[in-house]
Every structure is written in structure tokens, then in C-alpha cells.
Amino acid sequence: MNMAQTHLHKVELLPKDYKTDTKPFWCPGCGDHGVLTAVYRALADLGVDPNYLVNISGIGCSSRLPYFVRSYKMHTLHGRAGAVATGTQLARPDLAILVNGGDGDGFSIGGGHMPHLARKNINMTYVLMDNRIYGLTKGQVSPTSQRKMKAYTTPYGGVEEPMDPVLYMLTYGASYVAQSLATDVKMTARLIKEGMEHKGFAFINVMSHCPSFNQIDDAKYFKGAAEELPEGHDVSDIDAAMHAVNVAHQEGRIPVGLLFRQERPTLDEYMAELVKQAGGSPDYDLRKIIDLARP
Amino acid sequence: MDKNDLIIRVAGEGGEGIISTGDFITQACARAGLEVYTFKTFPAEIKGGYAMYQTRASAAPLYCQGDTFDVLCAFNGEAYDLNRSRLIPGTAFVYDGPGGDFEPDVPPGVYAYPIPMTQTAKEMGSIRSKNMVALGALSQLFNIPEDALREIIVAKFTKKGTTVVEGNLNAFTRGRELAAALPKTDPWQIKAPESKRDVVVLSGNDAVGLGALIAGLEFFAAYPITPATEIARYVARHLPKRGGTLIQAEDEIAAVSQVVGASFAGKKAMTATSGPGLALMGEMLGMSFMSETPCVVVDVQRGGPSTGLPTKHEQSDLFLAIHGSHGDCGRIVLSVEGVGDCVGLTVEAFNLAEKYQCPVLLLSDGSLAFSTQTLPYPDPASYRVVSRKRWDGKGEYRRYAITDDYISPMADPGTPGGMHIATGLEHDQDGEPNYTAANHEAMQAKRFRKLDGVVKDFAPVETDGEGEADLGIIAWGSTIGVVREAIARLRAEGVSVKGFYPKLLWPMPAEQYEAFGATCRKLMLPEVNFTGQLAHFIRSETSLRPESYTICGGLPFTPAMIVGKAKEMLP
Numbered sequence: 001m002n003m004a005q006t007h008l009h010k011v012e013l014l015p016k017d018y019k020t021d022t023k024p025f026w027c028p029g030c031g032d033h034g035v036l037t038a039v040y041r042a043l044a045d046l047g048v049d050p051n052y053l054v055n056i057s058g059i060g061c062s063s064r065l066p067y068f069v070r071s072y073k074m075h076t077l078h079g080r081a082g083a084v085a086t087g088t089q090l091a092r093p094d095l096a097i098l099v100n101g102g103d104g105d106g107f108s109i110g111g112g113h114m115p116h117l118a119r120k121n122i123n124m125t126y127v128l129m130d131n132r133i134y135g136l137t138k139g140q141v142s143p144t145s146q147r148k149m150k151a152y153t154t155p156y157g158g159v160e161e162p163m164d165p166v167l168y169m170l171t172y173g174a175s176y177v178a179q180s181l182a183t184d185v186k187m188t189a190r191l192i193k194e195g196m197e198h199k200g201f202a203f204i205n206v207m208s209h210c211p212s213f214n215q216i217d218d219a220k221y222f223k224g225a226a227e228e229l230p231e232g233h234d235v236s237d238i239d240a241a242m243h244a245v246n247v248a249h250q251e252g253r254i255p256v257g258l259l260f261r262q263e264r265p266t267l268d269e270y271m272a273e274l275v276k277q278a279g280g281s282p283d284y285d286l287r288k289i290i291d292l293a294r295p
Numbered sequence: 296m297d298k299n300d301l302i303i304r305v306a307g308e309g310g311e312g313i314i315s316t317g318d319f320i321t322q323a324c325a326r327a328g329l330e331v332y333t334f335k336t337f338p339a340e341i342k343g344g345y346a347m348y349q350t351r352a353s354a355a356p357l358y359c360q361g362d363t364f365d366v367l368c369a370f371n372g373e374a375y376d377l378n379r380s381r382l383i384p385g386t387a388f389v390y391d392g393p394g395g396d397f398e399p400d401v402p403p404g405v406y407a408y409p410i411p412m413t414q415t416a417k418e419m420g421s422i423r424s425k426n427m428v429a430l431g432a433l434s435q436l437f438n439i440p441e442d443a444l445r446e447i448i449v450a451k452f453t454k455k456g457t458t459v460v461e462g463n464l465n466a467f468t469r470g471r472e473l474a475a476a477l478p479k480t481d482p483w484q485i486k487a488p489e490s491k492r493d494v495v496v497l498s499g500n501d502a503v504g505l506g507a508l509i510a511g512l513e514f515f516a517a518y519p520i521t522p523a524t525e526i527a528r529y530v531a532r533h534l535p536k537r538g539g540t541l542i543q544a545e546d547e548i549a550a551v552s553q554v555v556g557a558s559f560a561g562k563k564a565m566t567a568t569s570g571p572g573l574a575l576m577g578e579m580l581g582m583s584f585m586s587e588t589p590c591v592v593v594d595v596q597r598g599g600p601s602t603g604l605p606t607k608h609e610q611s612d613l614f615l616a617i618h619g620s621h622g623d624c625g626r627i628v629l630s631v632e633g634v635g636d637c638v639g640l641t642v643e644a645f646n647l648a649e650k651y652q653c654p655v656l657l658l659s660d661g662s663l664a665f666s667t668q669t670l671p672y673p674d675p676a677s678y679r680v681v682s683r684k685r686w687d688g689k690g691e692y693r694r695y696a697i698t699d700d701y702i703s704p705m706a707d708p709g710t711p712g713g714m715h716i717a718t719g720l721e722h723d724q725d726g727e728p729n730y731t732a733a734n735h736e737a738m739q740a741k742r743f744r745k746l747d748g749v750v751k752d753f754a755p756v757e758t759d760g761e762g763e764a765d766l767g768i769i770a771w772g773s774t775i776g777v778v779r780e781a782i783a784r785l786r787a788e789g790v791s792v793k794g795f796y797p798k799l800l801w802p803m804p805a806e807q808y809e810a811f812g813a814t815c816r817k818l819m820l821p822e823v824n825f826t827g828q829l830a831h832f833i834r835s836e837t838s839l840r841p842e843s844y845t846i847c848g849g850l851p852f853t854p855a856m857i858v859g860k861a862k863e864m865l866p
Contacts, residue, residue: 022727054708056556066716067728072708074559075718076552077582083549087556087564088708090540091514095560095708116545271540278535286508286675289533293495293505295325295669 010047015040018050022067031182031208031219032062035129038188038206039069039098045193053096056085058110060102061136062129062208071098079110082117085124093268096196097124103144104134107165111143118172118201123266125195125202128165129182131210132217139213149216166259167245169203170238175262176202177241179255181222182209191258200266207254222254229257236262300353301485302361303433306378307370309337309346312426315451316368317348318667319430323443324352325496325669327487333667334360336850337606345373354488358633358776360666362853365483366437368429370412372397387481389432389474391425406481408436410473416466424466431470438484441471493672499663502634502670503593504529506641507565508537509675511682514557514564515541516550518572521605522664523595526567547572551579551592558588559717561707563645563682565591570599570612573619573656580654581620584742586717587695587703589648589655589683593641596660596772598849607849608661610772611824616656617801617832623739625746627651628801630658632775634668639678640798646681647752651745652702658800660823662851663773686713695724695738701745749802756807759794765865766792767815769808769841771800771829774821774852781857792861800829803836812839817864819844821852 018040026032043053053071057063059078066073072095076084081099089097106114106128117126133151134140141151141158144165148157169177176198178191188206195202207226209219227248234240241260248255274280305316314335321331329352337346351361367382369375369390375397382388384404392398394414401407410432416425427448434441448467452460497505503526507515515534517527531541540557544550550566557564568576573594583590596612598604616628627647629640640657648655686692686704694715696703703724706713716726721738723729759782766785770778775796785792795811797804812818818841820830827843834840844860846852 050714051711052709054560070714072714073716074556074586075716075720076555077578077719080548080552080579083544083552084556084559086542086549087514087516087553087558088560089556090542090553091557091560091562091564092708112545113549116549267542268540275535275538275540280535280538282538284536284538286537289508289536290495290505290673290675293497293501294672295322295494295496 011049012047013044015044018043018070020068020070024068025064026061027212029211030061031131031206031210032065032129034182034185035062035127035188035206035208036065036068038185038192039065039127041185041189042192042196045189046196048096048196052094053098054088055098055100056081056088057099058101058105059136060105060134061131062100062102063105065100079105079108079113081105082110082113082126086117086122089122089124090268090271093123093272098196099124099126101128102135103128103130103132103165104142107143107163107168114168115172118169118174118203120267121173121175121200121264123200123268125192125204127192128203128205129208130165130205131208131214132162133210133214135210135213146216151213164245164249165205166203167242167249170242170245170260174203175200175264177260178203178258179205179207181207181226181256183219183223184256187256194258198261200264225252225254226256227253229255229259233257235260299355299486300351301366301437301483302349302351302364303366303368303437304347304349304364304378305368305370305429306345306347306374308373309344311370312423313346313370314348316426316430317350319444319447320350320433320439321667322447322496323440324350324485325494326443327440328491329354329485329487330357330669331496331667332357332360334662335665345377347374352485354486357668358779359773359854360662360851362855366433368433370425370429371395375399387436387483389429389436408432408474408477410470415469415473419462419466419469421462424463427463427466428470428473431467432474434467435471435474436479438486440487494669495672496667496669497634498525498665498667499631499634499637499659500525500595500665501529502637503567503641503657503659504533505673506638507645508533509638509673509678509680510642510645511563511680512565512645513539513562514554515539515566516544516553516557516564517566517568518544518547518550520547520569520572522597522661523567523569523572523593525664526593526595547575548579551576551590554590555579555583555588558590563649565593565645567593567595569595569597570615571602573612573615577619578621580626581622581624582719583654584620584624584626585719587652587742588717589652591644591648591655591657593657593659595664596658598661598847604849606661608851609824609847609849610660610774610822611828611847612658613800613828613832616658625743626654626656626801627746627749627799628656628658629798630772630800631663632773632796632798633663634666635670636798637663638670638673642678642680646679647749649681649683650702650752651749652683652705653746658772660773686710688712693724694726695722695741697724697737697741700748701741746802750799750804753799756798756804756811757796758811759796760792763814764791764793765816766790766861767795767811767818768792768857768861769795769797769811769818769820769829769833771797771822774823777852777854778821778857780854781861784854784858785861790861790865803832805836808833808837808839812837818842819860819864821845821857821860823847823851
């Protein structure tokens with residue numbers, strides 16, 4: 001693992017030092033509180049300088065998380081957090097980029113961006129807080145809701161098959177894919193920390209129960225369905241990762257832990273190389289470019 | 296007879312070298328010190344279809360593509376059929392014959408020159424040199440600088456080896472010989488000026504890219520779309536030299552999102568698109584306005600609505616540009632007249648975005664996108680370049696502090712003490728969400744009052760003519776150039792006429808419109824759209840009631856059309 005990340009500016013802070021004055025607005029008992037605690041812990045463990053941390057989110061309950069984290073931050077549009085973060089990361093590869101969002105934000109309205117964040121290997125950590133429901137709009141089925149779920153707009157039960165976020169991200173070419181439960185703060189913090197240390201696009205799906213609108217996938221359900229990856233799971237083996245997820249998905253289980261990790265160049269590295277080859281510099285004389293347009 | 300303003304149209308099947316023939320003529324004329332203004336049409340499909348490239352060359356300044364051609368060079372029967380109605384007495388007609396795919400019925404008064412282009416090319420061993428035979432003939436007949444053409448042919452084909460270079464030069468020479476054997480009956484000759492000026496030849500799209508580089512562009516994101524993609528091509532080629540970053544986004548929503556993300560990170564960022572892409576960007580432009588994050592978007596307008604006429608010219612995105620976001624959303628909208636503006640106003644778009652921390656839209660159009668024009672060598676040092684106001688690090692930082700000019704200093708990530716949130720939610724001066732009536736009213740007022748300075752900041756609208764006039768013509772975009780030429784002709788006939796050429800379209804310099812209108816007995820507003828979009832804004836923002844003159848056939852106005860309309864309005 002590449003421990004020497006230039007974008008992590010080492011400081012010594014405690015988890016509470018990453019808290020802002022704004023109190024989390026989530027319902028009591030919401031899994032998002034656990035994710036937030038894990039984020040604080042991961043940041044403190046890594047010693048991320050808040051001045052060089054940019055926390056970006058879309059829209060939804062979970063997308064409020066940046067308000068509670070001391071950092072530079074953007075609260076963007078529904079589904080666009082990853083795309084906005086791409087611009088920030090490429091413009092300033094020296095920054096640490098943390099993206100938060102929900103299942104609807106990431107895989108419904110923002111689903112078109114996910115493949116490209118993954119395959120382009122944009123150097124950021126995307127923590128998806130998956131509650132399998134639209135919470136902020138008071139309970140409609142999401143792309144990860146179980147079929148037959150009765151909700152706001154599915155009074156007779158939902159009719160669509162859910163998708164599996166980690167299976168998609170493995171397929172899309174994410175270079176770090178992990179899954180955990182919001183109730184397991186320790187594991188979640190470790191996976192976020194490792195994700196931020198990872199050079200490239202790190203995706204962590206955190207099952208974050210919604211006590212207000214999702215009565216099916218509650219904390220107890222997630223705990224019962226969760227299953228640690230077998231001893232000796234090879235995190236460099238994409239087939240093993242996909243197999244594990246596929247089998248678990250079919251059997252209604254949720255594999256937790258680090259599924260897959262791969263070292264490969266990030267988009268900003270490729271671009272830096274390209275600029276280097278072009279002899280690129282802000283001092284490059286524009287006249288040399290303009291001269292090419294002489295008749 | 297010398298003609299100091301000659302229009303040559305080359306037309307035929309796409310893929311026959313029509314575009315490169317036109318390019319060679321254009322480059323040679325510009326090398327010889329002539330002004331050029333080109334106009335092209337090509338099919339939306341990749342292979343085949345009718346293609347046309349028209350070069351206007353003159354020793355005097357040129358503002359538009361003109362009315363019609365003086366010389367038509369037809370490579371095939373389709374080109375002849377499509378242009379036959381414009382073969383009016385006095386025009387010259389060079390065509391592929393004998394041995395071509397058609398036998399023209401040359402209209403009376405037209406000077407015809409049959410050149411066996413296809414046959415000669417075949418005899419010389421390469422049908423691909425057909426366009427070089429045509430180029431040679433045109434060069435001989437109309438005095439297109441021969442030496443410059445030879446230099447350009449050599450430069451163009453050197454990479455392909457000496458055989459290809461020789462083959463093309465021989466075909467060119469043969470074309471000259473064939474034309475020299477015909478009696479020259481028409482009076483048209485291009486005459487190059489004595490003195491040469493330091494110029495460049497750029498298309499509108501390339502010029503936008505250059506303008507962005509001069510402005511200090513650091514990040515560019517775009518999704519391919521006709522007719523804007525050449526901007527990305529130009530930037531992709533040159534931005535890495537300046538150390539900048541370019542990304543091809545997965546869609547236009549991502550492109551503008553990446554621009555906002557990069558701008559938040561402290562970089563000068565832009566995207567370029569056409570109408571369909573701009574329609575997708577509306578929500579993020581609202582985020583740019585709400586979060587006060589600078590953002591530059593170039594819209595190269597094409598025929599709409601929907602997929603519309605992707606390769607055709609129209610000026611129909613003004614409604615979308617000015618109001619295309621939900622909620623009350625401010626922005627600055629500029630539009631370019633010609634290639635020179637594509638450089639200068641792109642720089643200005645960045646300056647305004649940086650200063651006012653809001654979305655700035657720059658409207659170009661389908662005919663300008665591909666039109667190449669000469670312009671004086673653009674010295675980068677001659678452009679004013681503005682960067683955003685940054686926090687000085689003193690005291691406590693408030694990202695959205697209400698200041699005297701309503702502009703709040705920004706802090707790039709990494710600035711100690713400058714941590715803040717850029718949010719699309721309504722927020723207070725610290726960026727904290729706040730939905731109270733008093734706060735929303737205060738912050739909306741802040742974001743809009745900030746823009747009060749724009750009109751004063753921007754150069755006053757150019758007025759063509761002084762005093763009172765019987766007719767005033769208001770024009771925007773590339774229609775301005777057409778109106779300039781029409782006004783010159785009308786004045787030569789003794790018509791009392793003035794022009795008004797706004798380039799800052801929003802916020803609207805209403806007082807300047809009023810002042811212009813007060814000096815004109817009647818007002819005309821020609822624009823290439825169905826609904827009269829600028830006329831609509833003038834009616835809503837001023838007391839003026841200009842007579843709308845709209846066309847939407849996929850082509851720009853001609854000066855003759857404007858002259859005709861003026862005479863109709865002033866019986």
C-alpha cells in the first residue's frame with residue numbers, strides 16, 4: 001500500500017477536532033450518525049489537515065454530512081457530487097477529496113457519473129451511505145430498495161429488482177471497493193481511512209439504516225445479513241471479489257470488509273505525465289501558439 | 296479589371312477535397328495580405344453529401360460573408376443544381392467538364408470555364424488530385440497568388456512524401472495550363488495589396504480557445520457536440536503546453552459540474568457546448584450563481600429546437616442563455632460578432648466571471664464556428680486579464696460577507712482559516728443554511744446587486760453613425776457584420792440609417808438602448824430565429840418597439856436582405 005500520500009497533510013488532531021459547531025440534523029437512531037463518527041475517526045487516524053480536505057456531497061439526508069466536518073466543502077446538486085469532485089480533484093491534486101452521498105443520489109440521479117469516476121480512477125474517496133430508501137422526501141423506493149417494499153409511492157409493494165452497489169463498482173473498474181455497516185464504526189472508520197490512503201477511486205458502501213422510513217432494512221436486519229469476507233480473501237483478485245458479492249447478493253447476505261484493491265495510475269497522474277511531455281508550464285509563451293495561426 | 300472584393304465558392308461532394316481547396320485559397324489570400332472571411336456548409340453526416348466552402352477576399356476590411364459568390368467552382372452536378380439560381384449575369388462559372396457528371400445549361404451573361412477536372416486527375420493517375428486541378432484553374436483565372444499556393448501545397452503534403460507533393464503540384468500546374476488555354480472573358484482578378492500586415496487566420500471556434508488561453512484558462516471540461524467540438528480540439532492541443540488540465544466529460548451535466556468543482560478549487564475553468572448541452576447545464580448554472588462560483592460557458596448556437604439542425608446557423612438560444620435555470624438566477628450573457636470577438640470577449644467572459652463570481656455565458660453561432668477570418672496578430676499582452684478577489688487572511692473569514700460592492704472575497708482550499716462551504720442551499724453570510732424570509736431577501740439582493748456594476752464595467756454599446764436617423768438597426772451576434780455592410784450600402788444610396796451593436800446582452804444596458812432609440816424614427820431588429828428573442832427582451836426591458844425581422848432557414852442574413860428590408864420600412 002502506498003502510505004505516503006501527498007494529499008494527506010499530516011496534522012495531529014483528535015476526532016472531535018473535526019467537528020463543526022453545526023449539530024447533525026439526522027433523526028435519532030439514524031445510521032448516518034455512525035458514519036459521521038467513523039469519518040471523524042478516519043480523519044484523525046490519518047492526520048488529515050482540514051485546510052487541505054474538501055468534502056463534497058450531493059442531495060439527500062446523507063449529503064448533509066459535510067456541514068458537520070471541519071474542511072473546505074461543497075454541498076452541490078442531486079447526483080452531481082462525484083462530477084463536481086472530479087473537477088476539484090483534477091484542478092488541485094494536492095487536496096484530499098471526500099465525497100458523501102446516498103443510494104438515490106449516487107445510483108439513481110447520479111448513476112451516469114459512477115462508471116466514469118471508477119474507470120478514470122479519479123483520486124477520491126466516495127462514501128455511499130446506503131439506506132435503501134429516499135429519506136429526505138419521506139420514504140420512496142430507491143435503486144437499492146428490496147422488491148415488494150411498501151413505501152410512499154409503492155402502496156402495493158415495489159416491483160423493481162434492486163441493484164448491488166459494490167457489484168456495479170467492481171464492474172465499473174473502481175480500484176478500491178469495500179462495504180461495511182454504519183453500526184460497525186470501527187470497521188467503517190478503518191475502511192474509510194484505507195480508502196483515503198488508497199491512490200485512486202475508493203468506493204465504500206456503508207449500510208446506513210433509516211429508522212424513519214425503512215422498516216425492512218433496519219439495523220438488526222443489516223447486522224444479521226452482514227458476513228465478513230472469508231479468511232484469506234485475496235483483495236487483488238477481481239474475480240474472487242465479484243464471485244463473493246454475486247453469491248452473497250443471491251443469498252440475501254451482505255459481504256463486509258475490503259473486497260478489492262488495485263494499484264494503477266490515477267487520471268491526474270496520467271494528465272501530469274501528458275503535461276510533462278508537452279513541456280507544459282504556465283510560463284509557456286502564448287506567442288508560440290498564436291504563431292501557428294499565421295497564414 | 297481588378298476587383299478588390301471577390302467571393303469564390305467551391306462546391307461539390309463531401310470528401311472530394313472541397314474544404315481543403317477552400318482552405319488553400321483562404322490561406323494563400325491571407326498570405327498575400329488580403330483580408331479573408333470564409334463561410335462553409337457541410338452535411339451533418341460523416342460521408343458524402345453536399346459540401347460548400349466560400350472564400351471572400353478583399354484588400355478592405357470584411358464584416359460578413361457577403362450576398363452571394365462572384366465565382367462558382369462546381370465539382371459535380373449537385374453543386375451546379377444547388378447554385379444554379381445564383382449564377383446571375385456577371386458571375387464566373389468554373390466546372391468539371393467535359394468528363395464530369397453533368398452538362399450545364401449555362402445561363403446567359405455567365406462567364407463559363409469548363410475544366411476537365413475528373414478526367415485530368417484520372418489521366419494523371421490519381422482521382423484524389425481533382426481538387427488540385429480545380430485549384431490550379433482558379434488560381435490562373437482569378438489571379439489567386441500562385442507562389443503562396445505552391446508553398447501551401449508543399450507544406451500540406453510534405454508529411455506524405457515527395458511523390459504526393461509532386462503529384463499535387465503537377466495537378467495544380469496542369470489546372471493552370473488548362474485554364475490558360477481558355478480565353479479569359481470575365482473581368483474578375485484578385486489584386487493583392489502592396490503592404491502586408493501582421494495577421495493570423497482563425498476560425499471562430501479556435502479563436503474562442505485562444506481567448507481562453509489568453510485569459511489564463513487552467514481547466515477545461517466538455518462533452519462533444521456539433522458545432523462546438525473544435526473548441527475542445529484546440530484547447531486539448533494547446534492547454535497542456537500551459538500546464539492546464541482538460542477532461543472529456545461523460546455528459547454536459549458532468550462537464551459544467553467539473554468546471555464548478557475546479558473553479559471552487561481556485562482555477563479558471565470553462566466548458567463549451569451547443570444548445571442541447573446548455574439545456575442540460577441549467578441546474579448547475581444555478582449552483583454557480585447561488586454559491587458564487589465563477590463559471591464560463593460558451594454556447595455555439597445551432598438550429599433548434601431539440602436535435603434540430605445540428606450543423607446549421609441560428610441565433611435562438613438567447614432565452615435559454617438569459618433565463619435557463621430555475622428560480623431567480625442571475626448571470627452575464629455576452630455574444631460575439633466575429634472571430635476577433637471570439638478572442639477578446641472570451642477573455643472578457645473570464646474577467647467578468649472572476650470579478651462577479653457568477654456564471655458567464657458567451658454566445659457564438661454555427662456560421663462563426665467554422666468561419667475563418669483574418670485578424671490583426673493578437674498580442675497576448677494587449678488583453679486585460681482579471682483574477683478573482685481573494686481573502687487577505689485578516690480577521691474572521693466570512694465567505695459570503697456582504698461588502699460595499701456585494702462581492703465577497705474567495706478563499707482557495709488550502710488557505711488557513713478560509714474553510715467554508717459552497718452550497719446550493721440558501722445560506723447566510725457564513726454559508727450556513729438559512730431559509731428565513733429576511734435572509735433570503737438579503738442574500739438574493741446581494742447576489743443581484745453585485746451585478747449592477749456589470750453594465751458600467753463593460754464597454755458601452757457601439758453605435759454606428761451619429762445624430763438623428765430615419766432608421767436604426769439593432770443587431771447581435773454575427774448578424775452585426777451583415778448589418779455593418781448593409782448600412783454602408785444604404786448610406787451610399789443616401790439613406791439615413793444608424794446601427795446599434797450590443798455585445799453585453801444581459802444584464803441589459805437599457806439606458807443605452809433608450810438613448811439610441813430616441814435618435815431613430817424607426818427601428819429594425821434582424822435576428823436568425825423564429826420568435827424574435829432579443830426583440831422580446833428589448834420590449835420587456837425598454838420602451839422601444841423595434842420591428843422584428845426574423846429568418847430561420849439555417850443560414851445567416853445577407854447584406855442585400857437587410858437593405859431590402861430597410862427600403863421596405865422607409866418607403
